[in-house]
Amino acid sequence: MASGGGKLATYRRKRDFARTPEPSGAALPPPDPRGTARFVVQRHRARRLHYDFRLEIGGVLVSWAVPKGPTLDPSVRRAAFKVEDHPIEYFDFEGIIPAGEYGGGDVIVWDAGTWQPHEAGDPPDPAAALDAGELHVDLYGEKLRGRFVFVRTSGGRYGSSTSKRDSSKRDSSKEEWLLLHKHDDEAVDGWDAEDHPRSVLSGRTNDEVKADPERMWRSDLPAALAAVLLKPPPSEAMDVEAVAPEALEELDTLRTQGTWHVFGRELRVTNLEKVLFPARPGENPVTKRDLLRYAAQIAPTALPYLTGRALNMHRYPNGAHAKGFWHKELPTHAPEWLPRWTNPEADPGETQTYLVVDEPAALVWAANFGALEWHGWTSRIDEPHLPSYALVDLDPGGTTTWEDLLVLARLHRTAFEHLGVHAFPKVTGRRGIQIWIPIVRGPTFDDTRGWVERLSKTVGRVVPDLVSWKWQVDERGGLARLDYTQNAINKTLVAPYSPRPAPGAPVSAPIAWEELDDPGLRPDAFTVRSIGARLAEKGDLFAGVLHQAQPLPPL
Numbered sequence: 381m382a383s384g385g386g387k388l389a390t391y392r393r394k395r396d397f398a399r400t401p402e403p404s405g406a407a408l409p410p411p412d413p414r415g416t417a418r419f420v421v422q423r424h425r426a427r428r429l430h431y432d433f434r435l436e437i438g439g440v441l442v443s444w445a446v447p448k449g450p451t452l453d454p455s456v457r458r459a460a461f462k463v464e465d466h467p468i469e470y471f472d473f474e475g476i477i478p479a480g481e482y483g484g485g486d487v488i489v490w491d492a493g494t495w496q497p498h499e500a501g502d503p504p505d506p507a508a509a510l511d512a513g514e515l516h517v518d519l520y521g522e523k524l525r526g527r528f529v530f531v532r533t534s535g536g537r538y539g540s541s542t543s544k545r546d547s548s549k550r551d552s553s554k555e556e557w558l559l560l561h562k563h564d565d566e567a568v569d570g571w572d573a574e575d576h577p578r579s580v581l582s583g584r585t586n587d588e589v590k591a592d593p594e595r596m597w598r599s600d601l602p603a604a605l606a607a608v609l610l611k612p613p614p615s616e617a618m619d620v621e622a623v624a625p626e627a628l629e630e631l632d633t634l635r636t637q638g639t640w641h642v643f644g645r646e647l648r649v650t651n652l653e654k655v656l657f658p659a660r661p662g663e664n665p666v667t668k669r670d671l672l673r674y675a676a677q678i679a680p681t682a683l684p685y686l687t688g689r690a691l692n693m694h695r696y697p698n699g700a701h702a703k704g705f706w707h708k709e710l711p712t713h714a715p716e717w718l719p720r721w722t723n724p725e726a727d728p729g730e731t732q733t734y735l736v737v738d739e740p741a742a743l744v745w746a747a748n749f750g751a752l753e754w755h756g757w758t759s760r761i762d763e764p765h766l767p768s769y770a771l772v773d774l775d776p777g778g779t780t781t782w783e784d785l786l787v788l789a790r791l792h793r794t795a796f797e798h799l800g801v802h803a804f805p806k807v808t809g810r811r812g813i814q815i816w817i818p819i820v821r822g823p824t825f826d827d828t829r830g831w832v833e834r835l836s837k838t839v840g841r842v843v844p845d846l847v848s849w850k851w852q853v854d855e856r857g858g859l860a861r862l863d864y865t866q867n868a869i870n871k872t873l874v875a876p877y878s879p880r881p882a883p884g885a886p887v888s889a890p891i892a893w894e895e896l897d898d899p900g901l902r903p904d905a906f907t908v909r910s911i912g913a914r915l916a917e918k919g920d921l922f923a924g925v926l927h928q929a930q931p932l933p934p935l
Contacts, residue, residue, distance in 0.1 A: 449573030462555035475595030493521030526566025679740035690734035694753035700881035779858030809880035836862035890922035
């Protein structure tokens with residue numbers, strides 16, 4: 381099969397990249413045969429409305445234009461016109477191609493997921509099936525599921541080599557195909573793509589994207605940079621700067637209480653010399669002043685994981701050595717400037733109004749309020765029933781050793797590599813490890829909980845002597861629990877960079893996957909005093925959670 385770069389020759393020949401808005405595409409290495417192939421369908425309003433159906437094959441997106449869109453109705457045959465292969469960078473593009481340029485119009489990611497070839501040989505060779513004129517695929521998308529068939533009805537052979545003189549007669553863009561859905565359990569009579577107009581990436585319609593675009597194609601840039609942001613994403617829109625040195629100096633000059641001017645706000649701070657975290661051997665205890673300093677310094681890094689989300693505060697007003705409690709309701713005495721969200725679904729007696737950390741001073745306020753732990757919701761306040769992540773919580777039991785937990789984490793690492801899933805681990809600051817998997821908006825908490833349950837039970841079967849599935853701690857025999865139940869509305873895991881209530885003020889710190897093999901790694905190794913140096917050296921290892929949303933592959 382031709383390489384990704386070679387297969388884009390027709391695509392490039394048809395375009396003047398000094399004028400068109402599309403990426404030129406870069407030659408990619410052959411895909412990992414162990415990986416999962418992806419598909420995307422983009423609803424594209426150019427001169428005419430059509431759906432661009434793209435399958436990842438051989439390092440490119442093999443593409444068809446489907447004027448009336450795909451359907452789950454097995455009695456309907458859709459015309460599909462083979463167009464030139466497109467660069468992989470097209471996969472998650474949603475935005476605007478400027479008017480007057482090739483393909484000018486608005487584009488949404490109408491559906492996305494993974495796919496598997498069927499009846500394509502052993503081992504499967506989908507490129508050969510395309511060349512023969514018939515490809516059967518099993519789709520696992522948000523909207524499209526089940527067995528689909530592409531059948532060529534006229535035109536040249538896929539990937540044919542032709543001379544420039546007769547390329548117009550045999551170019552792949554002249555191929556006419558039919559697209560149909562088989563009679564299977566996923567078939568739905570009367571199903572019409574136009575009845576499902578929203579993007580699986582953003583939840584928006586074409587009209588909404590056109591009115592407020594976030595990205596635009598720029599063909600004069602390298603392919604990987606062609607999707608240019610027209611405005612920053614919500615998590616970055618605040619342009620949070622580091623806390624001013626003058627603010628930290630002012631904090632140091634305060635005695636035990638006073639007014640602190642930080643991030644453009646005035647905060648009444650109290651009990652600054654109170655010990656909140658007992659000392660570790662050879663260290664000084666961590667005071668409330670130390671905690672406020674840390675909250676101000678870490679805010680620019682931590683905010684993207686908290687903004688737009690209700691915050692559950694785990695308060696320890698008397699310090700980590702005393703009993704703490706959950707505090708969710710924003711108190712009536714809270715400053716008016718604090719961002720907040722009132723839950724319209726709250727019943728009487730339930731929490732009505734939550735703090736939302738949409739600005740750095742709000743995080744400092746929470747720390748001053750005695751919140752030693754910060755737990756942001758898994759979903760955003762605009763769609764509280766749709767999670768942003770799937771969560772894996774490796775919860776050690778009484779007899780679980782650190783090496784046991786590393787075994788479980790490494791097995792999950794292997795599973796994610798096999799599935800082609802982007803997942804990001806962090807140590808909890810106590811004894812555990814948690815893994816966050818960023819997902820496109822669309823799946824419900826039932827979906828993510830079921831997916832994580834299937835994944836973790838598959839892992840657990842490899843090492844049954846390390847894992848218990850009992851709910852009650854005293855019934856687990858000291859074994860670890862792979863807890864998938866945290867995938868639920870208003871259930872949370874501790875936020876990245878949040879302190880934990882333990883001696884030395886350890887923090888929940890992101891790690892790189894290869895650090896699981898570092899004999900010096902410990903779950904509580906990083907503290908409010910040391911995490912800053914780690915960030916300066918390694919950067920934010922969790923940032924991919926914010927920018928690599930993906931469909932969950934079938935299990």
